Amino acid sequence: MNAEWQRDNAVNFDLLNRFRTNPAGLRSLIQSFLTTTPDILRELQQSLQNRNDEHTRNLLHALAGSALNTGAVSLATLCTQLTQTEEIPTATSLPIASLIEQFDQARVILQRFSDDLPAEEQQVAVHSPGDRPWTLLLVEDHPSARQFVRLALADRYRLVEAVDGRQALQLAASESPDLAIVDLNLGPSRPDSPSGFRLLQQLSDQMPTIVLTVDQRPASIQRAIASGAWTYLTKSPDLHNLSVFVDVALARATDLYRGKAETNTLDIATGWLMATYRLDPHAARQALVRLASEKRCSAVEIAQELLDSHQLH
DSSP, rough: HHHHHOOOOTTTTHHHHHHTHHHHHHHHHHHHHHHHHHHHHHHHHHHHHTHHHHHHHHHHHHHHHHHTTTOOOOHHHHHHHHSSSSSSTTTTSSSHHHHHHHHHHHHHHHHHHHHOOOOOOOOOOOOOOTTOOOOOOOOOOHHHHHHHHHHHTTTSSEEEEEEEEEHHHHHHHHHHSSSSEOSOOOOOOOOTTTOOHHHHHHTTTSEEEEEEOOOOOOOHHHHHHHTOEEEEEEEOOGEEEHHHHHHHHHHHHHHHHHHHHHHHHHEEEEEEHHHHTTOOOOHHHHHHHHHHHHTTTOOOHEEEEEEHTTTTO
16 A cells, blocks of 8 residues: 555544455445545535525535544544534635545545455354344434444444434334434434434433434533433544443443333332231331341342242233
C-alpha cells in the first residue's frame, strides 16, 4: 500500500484497519459510502435552493455520520461544523464546493484502499446451535451507517434492521429484541412513523436503548436521556468498541430484570403466606427469611420453592 496516500489526512485509517479481518464487509462499507454520497450532495444542493433548513441539517448530519463511519474525517469535520452553526448557511454561503472537494479526495484514497483489500474473507465467529444470541434492533436510515454497525457487531449479536420509525416499531413487536441502537436523524416524524425523540421514547418503554448519532449538542444529549436512552454515543472513528457499550447495557438490563423477577417472586410468596396463615406482611417475610436461614439458601429460593410446590405461578 502506498505510504504517501495512507498518510493523507483526508482519511483516518485506524478505523478501517480494525476491520481488515473482514475484507468483504469492509469493502461493502466503503462502496456504500462512495455510491450514496454523490446523491446526498445533490440532494443537499437542492435543499439549500429550496431553503429547507431542517432537511438541510438532516442531510449534513447524515453525511457527517457516513463519512465518520468510513474514516473520511476531513469531510465529516466540515459537515459537523456546519450543523453546529445557529443558522444553516444559504445556498450561496454553504461551501458545497468544499464538501465536494473533500469527498473527491476521500473517494480516491478509499477506492485504492478497497482495491488493495484481499479477496479472501476470514470466517467470523458463529453461535453454536444451542445458543440464543442477543437480538439487537438497529434503527438507521443510511446504508453505510448500517454496514458499519454490522461490521462492529454482527459476529457477536443477531441484528434486525429498520430504516424508519414504523419499521422499528413493527420489528420491536415481532422480534422482541433485547436492545435497540437508534439514530435520532431519521427525518421528520409522521403519524404512522415516529422519528427522533418520539421514537426513542416509545422504544425505551420496551427495551434498553443506545443512541448512536452525530449530534453532539448538550441539549440533545439531555433530551435523549430524558426520553429513556441508557447510553448516548456520538459517531466517531474511535467507535470500534461499540460492542463494549452494548455489553454493558445488556448486563445492566439482565440485572434489572432479574431483580424485578425476584421481587415479584417474593411478593407472591409473601401474599400466599399471609392468606394461608393469616400473617401480616412483616411476619410473612420473616418466615421466608427464617426458612432460608435454616436451609442455608436465599429467601428468593425459598419463595420459588413455595411457588413451585403449590403451583403458584
